[in-house]
Amino acid sequence: MSPFSHSEYDNHLRVSFVADPDSGLRAIHAIHRPVDGRTGGGIRFRPYASDDEALTDVLRLSKAMSYKFALAGLPAGGAKTVIIGDPAKLKTPELLTAYARYVESLGGLYIAGPDIGTNADDMTELARTTRFVAGRSDLSGTTAIPTAQGCFSALKATIRAAFGRDDFTGLRIAIQGVGGVGGVLVQMLADAGADLVVADIDQAALDAAAALGAKVVSPDKILAADVDLLSPNAMGAVLSKTSISTIKARAICGCANNQLATPDCAQALVDQGILWAPDYVVSAGGAIDGSKDAGLITAQESAAKIDGIGATLATIFDSAKRQNITTEAAAHALAQDLIGQFE
Ligand SMILES: NC(=O)c1ccc[n+]([C@@H]2O[C@H](COP(=O)([O-])OP(=O)(O)OC[C@H]3O[C@@H](n4cnc5c(N)ncnc54)[C@H](O)[C@@H]3O)[C@@H](O)[C@H]2O)c1
Known part of the structure; x- marks a missing residue:
């Protein structure tokens, strides 16, 4: 299905299909609406039943990230990555590095974070190759x-x-x-x-x-x-x-x-x-804390925003x-x- 005619398309700025045959990486990356030239969103790693299912998920999730950031008062728009496959079998340093190269190539338009199937240690692995990653185990740790x-x-x-x-x-x-x-x-x-x-x-x-x-x-x-x-x-x-x-x-x-x-x-x-x-x-709360790690807000602003969710x-x-x-x-x-x- 073409992303243009997809029911969840919602005029996403960009939808990219990212592959690295050597490591087995097959990912879809969606950027919904940048704010000040920036977006953020997690990397979901799942054995999707089909590529269409993965596309639907990434479009829905990146739009939801725009809403989440806006409602949390964060200076970033929404984006999301889905990596297609079973993380227990496919997730290797080589695959994460291949994806990190892609993230780095965006020059800060996208800041990656953890989601289902990825964790803070994976973000630390990504950080060896790209500057644009939050939720790292060597910084704040678990979100x-x-x-x-x-x-x-x-x-x-x-x-x-x-x-x-x-x-x-x-x-x-x-x-x-x-x-x-x-x-x-x-x-x-x-x-x-x-x-x-x-x-x-x-x-x-x-x-x-x-x-x-x-x-x-x-x-x-x-x-x-x-x-x-x-x-x-x-x-x-x-x-x-x-x-x-x-x-x-x-x-x-x-x-x-x-x-x-x-x-x-x-x-x-x-x-x-x-x-x-x-x-x-x-x-x-996790996105707010990740924005602090990414240098978008201060620790004090992060605490106030987390408390302000109520x-x-x-x-x-x-x-x-x-x-x-x-x-x-x-x-x-x-x-x-x-x-x-x-x-
Ligand atoms: N961790 C974050 O920062 C964060 C941020 C935003 C949203 N979320 C969402 O919050 C939820 C929980 O996140 P988490 O980080 O605690 O994940 P987690 O994997 O640490 O915990 C999820 C728990 O749910 C359990 N579970 C799975 N299937 C179940 C079932 N059928 N019935 C009952 N329990 C079941 C798992 O065994 C696990 O203990 C997820 O949906 C995640 O997407 C998490």
Whole structure:
């Protein structure tokens, strides 16, 4: 399919197909809207079922990055990379170096970061070849901590809007996925007095959460758990028409990217009486921290922006309520306003 006629094309500035037969690299890189000549976005490494699926994913994700950066007040536009293949089999220093050469050739138009299938050590590997990489293990290390901190600020705004509460004591919260981000959230929410239920497919991650007092349920029970709030922190597309009809929580706030299986799920959540915090607002902490590593903002600005995620979310909740629109539509409108100011 030609990217021009693709439903997710949205006038991307550039879509590049990057290959290096020697290392097996096959990647698609999409640049949505630069701001001040700069874009940023993670490198997702996945065994896509087809090249079309990879193209759809990269176009959607780079546009979402533009929204994420705009709503986080960051001086960069959105971009994204998908590398096609199984990272467990394909990821080698040679392949990462080949991709780093491509990133370097863009001269700073794109700053790469980690995403599913890549990590902070991979970013350090890239940094041997390119200057334009954030989220390195030799700098701030894992982005899970700032991402969880931003999520905690978002959670506070969510419980204020949904339950009129300012504290987590006794609040029943289900967390799907207690890996990097979810694991830190367990710690923060347990400290804040929440009553936690968790699910994961990784026993070590579950053991760590259970040690902090969380109750463990099987992965197929977590979305429908009898709780006040649900926090998805595993994978995307978990909020489908089917799953939404089973959710008992009255509010959803988590960092998993692209939580809505289809756009109309935003309305399905409203119809079910559930307040949903748009994920690209909630999960901006890692991108904010990466922007600090990339020299776009200071450490002080980074801390303030991470803490400010809750305030942005409160504006979105407010606007959705006033206009009787979904929180997704309100976030979208605010992001487009902010992006428009740069264009
Ligand atoms: N790390 C970041 O800085 C960051 C930033 C923005 C968004 N996100 C998003 O947040 C989510 C979590 O990121 P992370 O860095 O913690 O990833 P992670 O891989 O460290 O943790 C994800 C956890 O989910 C678990 N999981 C996988 N399938 C599951 C299932 N079916 N049921 C329950 N648990 C399952 C995994 O075992 C793992 O423990 C992802 O969707 C990621 O894209 C992360």
